[in-house]
Amino acid sequence: QKEVEQDPGPLSVPEGAIVSLNCTYSNSAFQYFMWYRQYSRKGPELLMYTYSSGNKEDGRFTAQVDKSSKYISLFIRDSQPSDSATYLCAMSDNSNYQLIWGAGTKLIIKP
């Protein structure tokens, strides 16, 4: 079993819909959680960074961390075709500087 599980998709939704992207993890020591967006043939771009549990909002994006369930989510409101990309989750703990990555979810927003 991988340390971080992420459904590769693709996830296809109509423009304007609310999108929910998720990752589950097995290591209860993870404290730092990140979401990256990657367009085709580009490097990943940091979207959200969260420490420990709770919610964080930035524009149309909301990141949630539920440490009791070992589950993190990224919500995208009013989705746009330009949001079509692969979304990767990453996380780390307090003893190791290395990020552990999910496989990435390919998101397609249909106009």
Next chain:
Amino acid sequence: KAGVTQTPRYLIKTRGQQVTLSCSPISGHRSVSWYQQTPGQGLQFLFEYFSETQRNKGNFPGRFSGRQFSNSRSEMNVSTLELGDSALYLCASSRGDRGPGGEAFFGQGTRLTVV
């Protein structure tokens, strides 16, 4: 503030050759991590350098090596190239600590094709 710069952007090499890729991190960042990304395998961690020392290493053969200079710039070398080494190689720059503000920022990558 300038972002992470990777050179070259594209490279075509012949099987058996060696290649060196370069990464200039964000000013003030002391950690550079290297990743290999292929369609079937996703992001695979190669190694991380912090203040000129390798701090973490992934599960790649010894043909993959790296180094970091005193100005934090890093190079990655692959010797005796194989067809399976064709991939997007990404470099990530960070402060090197774990706390808020320690996030990793990526370059645009070097796309290596081995023929």
